[in-house]
Structures are given as structure tokens and as C-alpha cells.
Amino acid sequence: MSNSTTAQTLRLLQRENIELKEENERLQGEVLALREYLRGLQALQQDAQAITSAQNLELFLSKLLYTALKAMDAANGSLMLVDYDTDELVFAVVKGTIQSELRGYRIPKTTGVAGWVAIHAEPLLVGHPRSDDRFYSRIDETFGFDTTSLICAPLLGHDKVIGVIEVLNKFSQEAFNEVDLDLLTILAHIAAEVIERIEGGG
Known part of the structure; x- marks a missing residue:
């Protein structure tokens, strides 16, 4: 084997080693993020059992949305509740760059991705x-916002959809994936259970 061939082989091996190291670091980061999410989920489940009033419920839902954003490395999100008297979705909890403008904002229940998920x-x-x-x-x-990617999950009540939770725009600017959607669906389930229990007087 010539010296040039040997040098080329070494460069290829070095490049492959660097790529493997980067992939390993990425996977380790994902594992750590998942562990942190699971710890947060466990804490939320414990908090959910202690919710006894509407005031506590609002604080809990805010914490739940924060957990979703942190787990998915995202900047913006909202939890909307269905107002069946007006057939609208109401922004009940909002986090991100336009949270003050969106809180309390209403859209028709049939509107947008959130409306599709609710229906x-x-x-x-x-x-x-x-x-x-x-x-x-x-x-x-x-509101001068730029949505680049989003995921949305329904809050499924006993016999109807009572709201949706939506997360937008990863910090990394990457698109969301199915794992993100599965995690958000779990959080939506927890939120729906607590809301129904409090509003039902249970």
C-alpha cells in the first residue's frame, strides 16, 4: 500500500471516528433530555393529585406547558380550552414571545391546526x-409572529374534546418529530384529566 493510500485511509478513519463521536454525543443528549422529561412528568403527576381549586389549576397548567416547551426545546406554546357556548377556542395559558397579546384571545373552533385537532x-x-x-x-x-413548525394534541375529556395544547418553533429550528408528538399527547392527557376533575367538582 502506497503512502498516499495509507494517508487517505487514515483520514477516512479519522473522519468516521469524529462522526461517530458526534453521533454518540447527540444520543447522550437525547437520553439526558428524556430522563429530565420523565422526572418532570413524574412531578406533574404528583402535582395533579394535589389540585383542589380552579386557582391551583391555572398554575398547574402553566407548569405543564412549561414542561412541554422544555422537553421539546421550544420557545412558544399555548393551551386552549373549548368554549362550547360560543363554539370558540380560548387561549387560556400562553408562553413565549407574544404571550401577553394571546392570553384570552379567541378563534373559531374550526380554525387552524388547533381547530382541526379539536374537531x-x-x-x-x-x-x-x-x-x-x-x-x-x-x-x-x-402579532408579527413567524410559525416555522408546530405540533398540537387534543385534551380528550370523558365525552368530548375540552381543549388542545400546541407547541411551536424549536430553538434549534429543526422540525418536530413523532417522539415530540407522543410526549405532548401524554401531557395533554394529564391536563384533560385534571381539568375534568376540577370542573366536575371532583
């Missing part, structure tokens, strides 16, 4: 919102 009672991942017909761009346009 179909299914979680949804949208990697390119602006090319998706279900995306409601008016909020972005009204």
Missing part, C-alpha cells in the same frame, strides 16, 4: 405550516 380529536404534526391548508396565518400576521 378530529387527533394529534397533529405540521413541519411546514405555511404550505398546509389547515394553518391559520392570521395570528402570525396580526
Whole structure:
């Protein structure tokens, strides 16, 4: 084997070693993030048992949304509740750059990705919102926001959808994935159980 061939082989091996090291570091980071999420989930489940009033419920839902954002490395999110008297979705808990503007904001229950999730009672991942017909761009346009990717899961009550939880825009600017959607669906289930228990007087 010539010296040039040997040098080329060494460079290839070094490059492969670097790539393997980077992949290993990425996987370790994902494992650590998942462990942190599971600890947060356990704490939320414990907190859920202690909720006894509507005031405590609001604080709990805020903590739950924060847990979702942290687990998914995202900057913005909201928890919307269905107002069946007006057939609207109401932004009950909001975190992110336009949280003060969105809190209490209402949209028709049939509107946008959140509306689709509320109607179909299914979680949804949208990697390119602006090319998706279900995306409601008016909020972005009204408040100067830019939605690049989002996931949304329904809050399933005993016999109806009582709300949705939505997370937008990873810090890394990567799209959300199915693991993110599964984690959000678990949190939506916890939120729905607590809301129904408090509103039902249980």
C-alpha cells in the first residue's frame, strides 16, 4: 500500500471516528433530555393529585406547558380550552414571545391546526405550516409572529374534546418529530384529566 493510500485511509478513519463521536454525543443528549422529561412528568403527576381549586389549576397548567416547551426545546406554546357556548377556542395559558397579546384571545373552533385537532380529536404534526391548508396565518400576521413548525394534541375529556395544547418553533429550528408528538399527547392527557376533575367538582 502506497503512502498516499495509507494517508487517505487514515483520514477516512479519522473522519468516521469524529462522526461517530458526534453521533454518540447527540444520543447522550437525547437520553439526558428524556430522563429530565420523565422526572418532570413524574412531578406533574404528583402535582395533579394535589389540585383542589380552579386557582391551583391555572398554575398547574402553566407548569405543564412549561414542561412541554422544555422537553421539546421550544420557545412558544399555548393551551386552549373549548368554549362550547360560543363554539370558540380560548387561549387560556400562553408562553413565549407574544404571550401577553394571546392570553384570552379567541378563534373559531374550526380554525387552524388547533381547530382541526379539536374537531378530529387527533394529534397533529405540521413541519411546514405555511404550505398546509389547515394553518391559520392570521395570528402570525396580526402579532408579527413567524410559525416555522408546530405540533398540537387534543385534551380528550370523558365525552368530548375540552381543549388542545400546541407547541411551536424549536430553538434549534429543526422540525418536530413523532417522539415530540407522543410526549405532548401524554401531557395533554394529564391536563384533560385534571381539568375534568376540577370542573366536575371532583
